[in-house]
Structure formats: C-alpha cells, structure tokens
Amino acid sequence: MKIKILLISIALMLLVNSEYSMAVDSLQVTGEVMDVSIKKGDYVQEQLIKVKILEGKYKDKIVLVRHQILEYSLHNYELNTGDKVLISLSYDENNRLTPKLISVWRLEHLKNLSIIFLILLVIFGGLKGILSLTSLAISGFIIIKFIIPSILKGYDAITISVMGASVIIIVSFILISGFTKKSLAAIIGTTGGTFVAGLLSKIYSYRCHISGLADDDVMFLVTNIGLKINFKGLYMSAIIIGTIGVVMDVSMSVTSVIFEIKRKAPRAHFRELMGSGLKVGKDVMSTMVNTLILAYVGSFMPLLIIYITSDASFTYALNTELLSIEIIRSLSGSIGLILTIPLTCFVASIMAK
Structure with missing residues (x-):
C-alpha cells in the first residue's frame, strides 16, 4: 500500500472536512437510498434517486437526487436501495432546497472492517x-x-x-x-x-x-x-x-x-x-x-x-x-x-x- 504523501493526506483531513467543504451556504448530511430509477442515454447513464435524510433538521425528509454514472470518474458506480450516501443541501435563487450527491457514505463499512481487525488482533x-x-x-x-x-x-x-x-x-x-x-x-x-x-x-x-x-x-x-x-x-x-x-x-x-x-x-x-x-x-x-x-x-x-x-x-x-x-x-x-x-x-x- 503506497504511503502516498502521508503527511499531506493527514494535513488535508485536518484542514478541510471534505473536498466539497468549500461550498457556500451548504449543509452536508447522510441519507439512505429508498428508491432508484435508471435513465439511459447514448453516452451517460443517469440514476434518479429518492433519498431519506438521516440527520439534522431535515431528518426523515425525502429528497430527489440525480446521479450521473460517468466512466473514469469518481462517480463511476451504481447506487442501490439501502445504500448510504452523503449529500449536500443548499438553497437556489428561488429559495428552494436543492440536494446534490457528493459520494457514497463508506464509514459504516470501514467501521465494520476495523472491528474485524480489532477482534482478530485481540484473539490471536x-x-x-x-x-x-x-x-x-x-x-x-x-x-x-x-x-x-x-x-x-x-x-x-x-x-x-x-x-x-x-x-x-x-x-x-x-x-x-x-x-x-x-x-x-x-x-x-x-x-x-x-x-x-x-x-x-x-x-x-x-x-x-x-x-x-x-x-x-x-x-x-x-x-x-x-x-x-x-x-x-x-x-x-x-x-x-x-x-x-x-x-x-x-x-x-x-x-x-x-x-x-x-x-x-x-x-x-x-x-x-x-x-x-x-x-x-x-x-x-x-x-x-x-x-x-x-x-x-x-x-x-x-x-x-x-x-x-x-x-x-x-x-x-x-x-x-x-x-x-x-x-x-x-x-x-x-x-x-x-x-x-x-x-x-x-x-x-x-x-x-
């Protein structure tokens, strides 16, 4: 595993919350995918996702999020019902709440892997x-x-x-x-x-x-x-x-x-x-x-x-x-x-x- 500029990576985590944290007047929350519909185009495949917000003042609110599956990009993945995602919430010029997909929420899976590591480390x-x-x-x-x-x-x-x-x-x-x-x-x-x-x-x-x-x-x-x-x-x-x-x-x-x-x-x-x-x-x-x-x-x-x-x-x-x-x-x-x-x-x- 490459230690690819280890100190830079840690500094990056300390200095910014995420690569999207510089967005103005936006709120980042986690959500659960409730329903997915797929729209296929000639070059781009798009998913229309219903997301239930899991935290914050908009908890339990259902929002509609678009996800374009782009090859050779960070968004080259398909979402399924039950997946956890990270979205940003902001208001447009008409004061309407606008959700935007940031990425998949991976921390739960990473936590489970860490628990397996800790258990095996203690056992053996x-x-x-x-x-x-x-x-x-x-x-x-x-x-x-x-x-x-x-x-x-x-x-x-x-x-x-x-x-x-x-x-x-x-x-x-x-x-x-x-x-x-x-x-x-x-x-x-x-x-x-x-x-x-x-x-x-x-x-x-x-x-x-x-x-x-x-x-x-x-x-x-x-x-x-x-x-x-x-x-x-x-x-x-x-x-x-x-x-x-x-x-x-x-x-x-x-x-x-x-x-x-x-x-x-x-x-x-x-x-x-x-x-x-x-x-x-x-x-x-x-x-x-x-x-x-x-x-x-x-x-x-x-x-x-x-x-x-x-x-x-x-x-x-x-x-x-x-x-x-x-x-x-x-x-x-x-x-x-x-x-x-x-x-x-x-x-x-x-x-x-």
Whole structure:
C-alpha cells in the first residue's frame, strides 16, 4: 500500500472536512437510498434517486437526487436501495432546497472492517496485540499532533520527522517488549536505519531537484487551500515515516535471534553472535527489500502502465519527477533497511554478551 504523501493526506483531513467543504451556504448530511430509477442515454447513464435524510433538521425528509454514472470518474458506480450516501443541501435563487450527491457514505463499512481487525488482533495477539494497537494509536497521535502542526508552522520537515520517528520507535518498542537490553538494541538499530533513509532521501532529492509539487494532492493544497510550506521537505518526511514499520520489523527479528542464541548458548562469543545475526538478517533482508520495493511499485502501477503504453521513451518516463520520487523513496528506504541489519547485529551482540 503506497504511503502516498502521508503527511499531506493527514494535513488535508485536518484542514478541510471534505473536498466539497468549500461550498457556500451548504449543509452536508447522510441519507439512505429508498428508491432508484435508471435513465439511459447514448453516452451517460443517469440514476434518479429518492433519498431519506438521516440527520439534522431535515431528518426523515425525502429528497430527489440525480446521479450521473460517468466512466473514469469518481462517480463511476451504481447506487442501490439501502445504500448510504452523503449529500449536500443548499438553497437556489428561488429559495428552494436543492440536494446534490457528493459520494457514497463508506464509514459504516470501514467501521465494520476495523472491528474485524480489532477482534482478530485481540484473539490471536492477546496482550501483545493490544499493546501493538496502543502503539499504533500513539504513532498516529504523534504524527497528527506534533509532526503535522510543526511542519505547518514552518519548522524543518526533516528534523521534525526524525524527532517524531525516534519517539514513535522508542514508544513502540518499549510498549511491545518493555525497556530491556533487547528493545534498546532494536531501538538503536531502527533509529540508525531510519536516519540513513532520511539522509539519503534528502541528498538525492536535492541532487535530482525534486520540487515536491508533481503530485495531484500537493497541487490541491497549493491551488485550493493556498498552503505555503516546504513541500520538498514534506515529501522527504513522508519517506522517513513510511520506512519506520519495515525497519522496526527487521531490527526486532535480528535482535530476538541474537538474544535467544545467547540464552541457549551462554558461552557464545561476540563474533559468533554477530555472524549468526548477519545470516538471519540476510534471509530477512531478501524478503523485506522485496516487500518494500514491490509495495512502492504496486502503488504507482497505473502511472507506470500509462508511461509504458505511451509513445514516450521509458528512460524519459523514469526521468519525470513523479517516477523519480518513487525511485528515491523505494531505494532510500531499502538502503536504510539493509544498513539496519549490521548495525542492529553489532549493538545486539555487544549487549547480549
């Protein structure tokens, strides 16, 4: 799953209620589809929908809403009786209430999926699962309440992101593993790998003259909200945040192996612990690097298909800022991941001995 400008997405949610929230004198409410009739044209299929309003001062009122099904658009879906929708209510020049369809109301389905996730996490993860969920909640809090506001105030995005990432790493490992030598070794290894990823992304973003403005979400912030921040730094900040998860996984896996070997063989020397950790790290690295790069490649697959099927040279396509961003992101994260392994092995072997 692409972490596509994570900080921008969160900032967007904090700054606007939705993409339609800038409408003047309009009220957004949820409704339930009571009846649907279809009108088919030569090029456009239109649905005439009776919607029962579920909230606000117009609750239980039935309104008539038109929905044009447009291919290759956000409205390329058919509504059925019982579906929940989000509509805006406004008054026209004749002071008549005019409803307009905004989108499908998805939160109930997302809530159900979240409940399934939480139940399985508690059943199969037990206390560890609950602590992991707590760690995730704290990470989100740090991103929303510390990293985003600090960047919006004009502080250096890289510095703020490294600080925030370090706090996330420390809190996560302490919550899940307690404050032990093993968790301390994993913290040091993860922090080092994350720092390397951030440093490389900063160096090569400047060398490649990445502006950070090639993405549509960023342009929305610029043109519609007028947000003035360092978008290049914001992009690099997203790389740092996006690297944490994979690097933490690798670091803890290697650390656990080394401490377990030392427990089973108390006379094992530093060189033996280091060698065993590196062997395990190679196996973990081969799959994790694959996972990281394939996740990024999969996230911009539609864009890659467009470039491949077009007449443009593939090398020219790689040279565009959009693809260059993804290449820098995936390679910086992978290098940080690779260097995490020897660093973690070294620290964990010393601490275990």
